[in-house]
Amino acid sequence: MSTDITIDPAHTTAVAQPGLLRSAMKLWRTRIGVALVVLLVGVAIVGPWVAPYGPAEFVGTANLRNVEGAWLGTDYFGQDVWSRFLHGGRSILFLASVATLIGFFFGAAIGLVAAYNRGRIDDALMRFMDIILAFPQLLLALVALTTVGPQSWLIIAIVAFTTIPRIARITRGAAVPVVERDFIGAAEALGESRLRIITRELLPNVTGPLLVEANLRLTYSIGIIAGLGFLGFATERNAADWGLMVQENRVALSVQPWGTVLPAVAIALLTIGTGLISDGLARTVAGIDRGRPDA
């Protein structure tokens, strides 16, 4: 308890979760997760610059394993698997992150409003969330994508839409006990506005579980978008996209496994990475393994 901790008061309110990330980083699982995510995000960002070929460049007969200049062979369309892999991370990362962010934003807003207001607004919002959950998610995705076509914004919208109720539930669950706490009452007694109470008093105190859930949702979003790609719904025909690559090259799995295996492994490592991070965060938030930082 040293008294010489100097924190600029102007900045302290902006620090959402002092130390949460740092504490989580003490866990090996978080470190591995961060390493995996950094690796794959790195591939996605740097990949296009170091790829030997363009994503749609013809390098040789389709589905060959031994092609000169293409060390992992060609894909279903005579393109270099390695180059397409290097190009293919951006789209899925972008779509998944944006979709999760949007879902996170609305889900958290709905959850916080429901938790803070309780009563009828709470009931109505949560009932509505239940109905969204009851609606077959896959059906929605397939129908929308079939009708409108596999547009980026639509994939984002669908994934975000199905993320909202889940985030909302978690947020509400985490916020209800916070609403009961006296500092919310103190803020009310001072006559703080609802918006300020929700954003400044409530939100910073549910960031822990929210962060965990958002990370978990990110993991699922990556899985869903990859799955949609697998079912043939990628944003663009022949786009370099890990999910789509799996679908495009799956029929050639036994002939030219790299086209499928490389992006599949990338997706798996990415989701494992985000999964490990959310697990690390969850353990830190819940303090489950506080006594065993090396677990």
Place this chain on the structure above:
Amino acid sequence: MSERHETLAIRNLRLDVAQSGNDIVDEVTLTIARGEMLGLVGESGSGKTTVGLAVLGHARKGVGIHSGSVSIEGTDVLAAHGKDLRRARGRLVSYVPQDPGTALNPALRIGGQVLEVLQTHGFGADNAARKQRVQEVFSEVLLPATPSFLRRYPHQLSGGQQQRVGLAMAFAARPAVIVLDEPTTGLDVSTQAHVLETVRALASKHGVAALYVTHDLAVVATLADRVAVMYAGRIVEQGTTAEIFANPAHPYTRYLVAAAPEMGSDRELVGLAGRAPSPGRRPVGCAFALRCEVATAECHAAFPEVTNVGTTDSHDVRCFHAFTVPERTSRRAAAGVAAAAGNDAALSLRGVDAAYTGLSVVHDVSFDISRGECVALVGESGSGKSTLSRSIGGLHREWTGEILLDGAPLARSSRDRPVQQRLSIQYVFQNPYSSLHPRRSIADSIGRPLAIAGVDKRETGREVDRMLERVSLSASYGSRFPDQLSGGERQRVAIARALVSKPQVLICDEVTSALDVLVQATIIELLVDLQRDLGLAMLFVTHNLPLVRSIAQRVAVMADGKIVELGTAADTLTNPQEEYTRRLLADTPAIPEFPANPELPIDTLG
């Protein structure tokens, strides 16, 4: 006292934090005879519960039993493992938990939970006999022994009933030793009184050796035969209850007694700043030396050995300066509770009714609080006192009637009140652990009302520093976060926040109920000072009757949503007019007068 029959004997018990090896409890030696009750007293964190659990051979996660022995009827519990240990638990020694609400399994019927103790230990000849015993023990703890009651689940019982089930569970297999871990915390005074009565009756009837762990001196004083005082993991003093209260030998014990509020007098409560060192930070010498007025160099150099200072009975103390009276504890002055400054009503309630989700909980309440006056609002839980105070603060919106601030009516919700009104009524909450935004610095929290009032940043910063000084915290606290503060410090911050906007009315809602007694005393001291200096009109809401006279001029007793009695604190508490008040007073445990032993060499400093 070796000739007496020691049912429980704890010798040199030491428990460590498993990881660091720092001791939580050390050098604890206690004995309890058959039919005897020992009160183990200490502030939170002193290690008293740890000792209680160690008696059952149990340590919480992360804590390990390092050394020592716990012997019950000749069986060494700490040496027992597996089956033997299980056989000892519940049969030889049983445990009554602090919070029966969480300690009873919500998924199992209460009858079954008691019965399984008997089944596990093969108590009685057969199941019929065991069921017979369950009914019997339910009757013993004054619960209905009907089959339908036995089939109830914990949540279908009141708090008092739940604790009785806890008692039934503990007494069921007729153990030799019972550990009671603050079993009445959280219960209303009347319920507490009844539970304590039952405990006393059962313990003496069955001749068990009881270890009663508590922080409440009044309870110990009325219940225990002997008392042991713990500080920072060590027993610093033990002796008969009469000895301990009449002639406390250790300065710490003296502070504890001095800090305990008394219904019968309006003496000033004496608090003590600082807190006990945590495990691993203990000094070489006496752990209390840092806070001790009478400490000398030798106190810092070594921890004194156990010395028997008893004249007629055993009375052990670990202090180089036994019986030296710290100056502050001897003040015993009347609290500075001034008379009300005239009839200038700062806050007036006129026919206030309040409801909670449609259910009427406050009926037709009217009273005034004058400038510079403190009115205590007392009542048991559910009496409506909190709803009333929250209505005044604008936190509860379901009320009708009139609440006037300086003659001007207040809107129902704080949000509808003008800024000036909002800032003029300030609220201090019960739980300092939940009333501060955990992710906001102390300075920001305190400065927030000023920001709302439109005060500029520089001025706010100055004002915050001034307020911190005023509540006896240094300005350096401004940059800290709540989790770096102790409970008492937090409550000071909460008070600073409430007072920074220079309010006329301060509502204190059970502000000390989450604090240890020494800290409670310091907060009360602070509030009395502030109220007097600032001429605040104060509403002090509490369930703790003895506290009232140390702070309030008048007291309003609330029951079932109505004010049943309103009068000056002295009159009401010494000469209650209403039956309800009388009963309440009767149920409130108080430290009886123990005649001091004049033969003891009492030194007074200064």
Place this chain on the structure above:
Amino acid sequence: MGILKLILRRLMLGVATLLVVSVAVFLLTNVLGDPVKRMLGRGALPEVVAARRAELGLDRPLVTRYFEWLKGLLTGDFGTSYANGSPVWDLLEDRVNNSLFLMAVASAISVPLSLFIGAYTALRRDKWFDRIMSNQLLVLAAMPEFVVGALLTVLLATNVWHLVPAVSRIRPGEPPWSDLDGLVLPVLTLVLAVTPHVGRTMRAAMIDVLESDYVEMARLKGLPERKVLWRHAFPNALGPTLQVIALNIAYLAGGVVIVESLFNFRGIGIALRDAIPEANAPVVQFIAMFIALIYVISNLLADVATILVTPRLRTRLQ
């Protein structure tokens, strides 16, 4: 009595949910596009389209068609497939059975398995079993199903070993258990998909419960560890886990399309995937409502089961 009333109330709520879903499904399947044009492709000449639309009854108002469809749903007449005129029920009866069987087998294996793993890892927290299992579950939970399924195929059926068939082969009219060999891979994939979620939830719930005062109390009462675990801890950890089990069962109903595609398992998932691009509304509608029904029922069952294992909720009804 109380419980019946509650079930009835939940049932009503479920029916209301299904009604809302039915409107959404009907509207969605109608924005899917013109089934006639989709079927005819380049050959969609105006007169032919008009004739087929009339034949399929698509020229009538939407509202009329909705209520006719709803009436059909309630009377067991699910309409006929636009694609081949076969009654939807004839087309899908086997598939519904197959999917239900797949779900049932996958659940029957994964639910007890995950409960056991969850409970046991919680009990052996931070011991080697827990560490290995927890990390295993984490990795499995993170892997997209099609990756797991494809890996299993390569490993067990086509490339490395030839232990089980790569495709399911249930003959029409035969019960789904007529091809147990072919069931291995789909069930295994689903079990690997579901077990981690339920297992991790159970572990977390169990850890909470094991740290509760009443479990400590049970130990202090001298109860044997077995009894502490199964009598005191397990029932209390089950409550929160049931909801997750229900969600996973609902997921099994709707989300099996990938597994079905991978192993050519003739269930409703593939039928849905095939019907949507053809705008074969009667088939899509039936499957969508079926999935919603499973969701509602599994949630209903989870609610009821939660109430049954949670006396606080159960007794409130009486």
Place this chain on the structure above:
Amino acid sequence: MKEQHDLWLPAGIGRRQLLLGAGTATVLVACGSDDSSSGATTPTTGATTAETTGATTADTTGATTAETTATTVAAAGQKGGTLRVGVVGSTNDLMDGQYIVARADQARMVTGWEPIANYDDDFNIAFNNSLAEEIEAKAPDLFVVRLKQGIEFHNAKTVGAEDLIYSFNRLIDPALGIAPALSEFLDANSFKALDDRTVEISLLKPSVAFLNGMADYGANIVPVDYARFDGDPTTQIGTGAFKLKSFTPGSESVHVRHENYWGTSFLDEVQIIDFSDQSALVNALTSGDIDVAIDIPYAQAGAIESNGDLVLLESAAGNWQTITMRVDVAPFDDVRVRQAMRLIVNREEMVQRVLSGHGRIGNDMYGVLDGSYPKDFAQREQDIDTAKQLLKDAGQENLEIELFAPDDTAGLPEYATAFAEQAKAAGINVTATVLDGGTYWGAEYTQRAFATSYWSTRPYLNQVAQGALPTATYPETHWPPAGSNFEDLYNQAIAEVDQEKRYAIIREMQQMEYDDGGNIIAYFQNLIDGHAASVQGAVSRPNLLNFDHFGRGWKNIWLEQ
């Protein structure tokens, strides 16, 4: 690939697979072309000559011989066994003796029913695999069809004149919409039974191509009162070598030996099993769960070829895919731009990319199996420099344009994508835009300046009627350009009964299309199937349908035991 566009569909009849061998004297008129079709505007009067009739009867004789040959081959096979055939299918599968949508339907129709006439290996009209004994063209608008004697349906009823009449009437039934375009030539009064197996058909207007219509594999004979499958397998009566025992759309159909089949067959039972996608199909073939896999992905061809237990059956086909440029709108109204585009394509690369090498390069000309196909035209090669120059001359060196493709036809999106990629070399920016099938083939179809399309094999003139005349059903390129005499040449050709003279006119037309046309035809696809080594009787030869025309309804297939 989506099959529906290649078959006998309401409007699809215009695109049904008609092939005629080089030697055929028959002049084709697009008999099935729909409503407004070329049939109405094409002067067919002159075409119905005696030669036509003669040619037909000559074919008949030839066909009888062919049948005998087939029987001889067949005798070599072993009898018995169950053949398990895998095909990609779905719950949208249907069964109708005359109508199909998807490839699974195709396999089942060919199994249960037989057409009136068929084509032989040289794509001449024949009757060895069909039900007519002979077809006599008495006049350009009067045909007499005589059925083979004593052919029995699956229900033991003998095929008679009334069945033939019913079958034709069903084809033109507007409620069923199987081939409404035929109603231009036929109505309920067109048929007269001459005896119990002979029917006289009088057309509403003359068409020498009517004969080819009868050789379409969808022009099957069904018994009187036949109706589409609606759950009861016993209603599915045809004359094929195997009769239906059970059928569940999306799962499988089981067909058992037709004991009274007029020809020869070997197998006891044929199971046609649906697979959800090609991967599952190939996995099933590899793991031995099926004997035959219809239409396997190019990617797997090599793997199947190298697998000792499996045999790859690859057949050249005349199907073609094209990039269409509208010759009447900018920028393609400038012939230099069209020529530049054709020089931009790297055809060899297209075959390698789009078909994984399983096809032949094209030369922007269609009708590859037709005797008139201009094999001697110089093979067009990629020539970026010339293309750039042409574009520069046309002022289009910075051309930016969108190339459309449908998502329901495998190959077209890839074709468009690969073209866009290759166009970069010429410095122009082509964006490949893939639309869903419903939208693509909707109102905008044939209106887009730059698009893709595909066609099945058909003779040159027939194809012209479909797509290369102002009156064409699907004027994708809006050929011919204004002021061209192409249409006159077509009218001359269609009326010219002398093959040599007709070919001379056709060559002139082909030269015009080769030089200035709007099609970019980079390749012809092969049909690829796989089967277990024990499956015998399927021959690799130029073909219309997969697996050697499904072993002609499986009657040619036997299992080595």
